[in-house]
Amino acid sequence: MKKILTAAVLTLALAGTAFALSDSEYLTLKKSNADFARADKNLTQVWKKVTGSMSGRSLKAIRDEQREWIDLGRDEDAAYYMSMGYSRAEAYAMATNDRAEYIPQRAREIRNGK
Numbered sequence: 050m051k052k053i054l055t056a057a058v059l060t061l062a063l064a065g066t067a068f069a070l071s072d073s074e075y076l077t078l079k080k081s082n083a084d085f086a087r088a089d090k091n092l093t094q095v096w097k098k099v100t101g102s103m104s105g106r107s108l109k110a111i112r113d114e115q116r117e118w119i120d121l122g123r124d125e126d127a128a129y130y131m132s133m134g135y136s137r138a139e140a141y142a143m144a145t146n147d148r149a150e151y152i153p154q155r156a157r158e159i160r161n162g163k
Contacts, residue, residue: 078137
């Protein structure tokens with residue numbers, strides 16, 4: 050059983066890296082896909098609004114989490130949507146929209162010490 054679990058975790062980890070969005074792919078996707086461009090613009094606007102009212106440790110905490118999401122979470126979220134049959138562009142747009150919805154909630158949690 051332990052071998053099966055280890056193999057499953059390794060497979061998921063490798064699958065995640067296969068879908069990773071490089072910086073150049075991000076820029077290309079942003080230029081070539083209107084849905085992703087809108088989602089990215091929305092996330093940027095939400096981000097500016099939320100972080101504009103934060104400072105100190107709270108701002109650092111949410112920035113650190115956002116960097117982690119860009120490095121790992123974004124690809125994991127998009128991989129989930131791709132596994133459901135969505136195209137890569139659709140999946141990244143959906144993952145980005147999900148993040149835009151999550152940021153205000155997470156900012157409130159951070160401010161409240163959670």
